[in-house]
Amino acid sequence: MRGLTDAAVHGAWATLRTLREQAAATLGAQRVTDALVVAAAFNGITRVADATGIPLDPNVAETTVEMRNQADIQRFSYTEKSARYDI
Amino acid sequence: MYPDHLLLSSKLRQAHVASWQTIGRAGDFFTGSERVEMVKAARAATTCDLCRRRKEALSPYSVNGRHEDSSNLPEHIVDVIHRIRSDPGRLTKTWFEAVTATDLTAQQYVEIVSVVTTSVIIDTLHQAMDIALPEVPEPANGKPRGQFNQNAVDVGGWVPVTDAPADIAGHGLPVVPNIARAMGLVPSAVDLFFTTFRPHYSLSDIDLSISQAQAEFVAARVSAINECYY
Structure with missing residues (x-):
């Protein structure tokens, strides 16, 4: 799959x-x-x-902090994208 | 739109036909002809050399040039469409604010997002099923209605969204998750997209031959490839 x-x-x-x-x-x-x-x-x-x-749904944002960091999903956040790609 | 031998549900077939026809009709901020041109531009993005060079760059905002595109849309709209189609994971709020500060209203932007993403679903499924892309819809006459949701609210996204209760459903997400509210500034944009999307997926009790877990795996994999935070 x-x-x-x-x-x-x-x-x-x-x-x-x-x-x-x-x-x-x-x-x-x-x-x-x-x-x-x-x-x-x-x-x-x-x-x-x-x-x-x-943005993430509030309950998802609250309950997935550790998982997002462990899975490196946090690098997809809009803030981090701006820091990486804006010039 | 799809040959009979494909193992697609009648609901999906009917929804895609309906959405294709809707694209060809005037929306709230663009004519049917302009919306059809958006589909052409979205398709052109997949082979556009500027989009390819931007995709390879460390920042897609560091590469300038002209898109390869046969639509008759203004260049600034072509640029929005090509970026959404070719490199959605690197769109930024700074870019969005620049686009909507001068070139487009937020309402126009939302309608573009809806038409382009609807065409992405339909085109991706055609290509995945190894059948030719459908001819673009025949544009109908008619003027844009100009209707939008004046009660849209700010939840921290780039555009105002549908107001909705925060009640949590059995699947653990809000009854109306943020993604279903995202284009709520223009209700017709929501209708177009979710008419197309709904027969493909549901958050629970999915009506497909694969399990909910398998569907979530596929969904998560697509999200990772497209670098989607939500």
Whole structure:
């Protein structure tokens, strides 16, 4: 599923074609399709979030501090992006 | 829009057809023709040399130039669309404030975000299914309605959002999570995007052949690749 997702988001269509066939043999064609259905949706909705600077939901912000730091997600915060990319 | 043999639900098929038609009609701040041009610009961004050079740069704001784009939109709108399409993870508030200080109203910006991100979902699914991209919608006549949500509120994002209660749902997020409020300044932008998105995913009891955990894994992976904080 990771390979399918990565290929779909990176636009590696030839790779995705091969992976889709391989994955269908184990997961089944419907599950492969549905994984790509979710990937396509999040390829859009992540852009909504990134383009509007929408903050984390308050309860998520409160309860995920440690996880965000451990997983290095905090580097995606809008403040840190500004510090990195603004010139 | 999708061949019968693809294992896609009728809800998704109908939603995408409806959204495609909606893009071709006037929104609240752009004509149908302008919205169709936005889809063309979003597609052009995927092969644009300036976007490629920006993507490779340490900062996308350090590279100037002209986009490769065949739409007839003004350059400043083309730039917004290409950045959202090609490098969304490195958009910054400073950039947004510059764009909306001179070139666009926040309402116009939100409508652009909605059209572009809707087309990203539809185009990504077509390419992932190994079928040709759909022809852009036929633009309909009509003037923008100019309607927006005058009661939108500031929750710390770049644009005002839909006002909503903070009640928490069973899945642990607010009943109306921030992402569902993000384009609430322009309700038609919310409608367009979520009409498209809704058949793809839900926060609980997902109506797909994969499990909720598998769907969350895919979602998290896309978010990581796109460097999405939310």
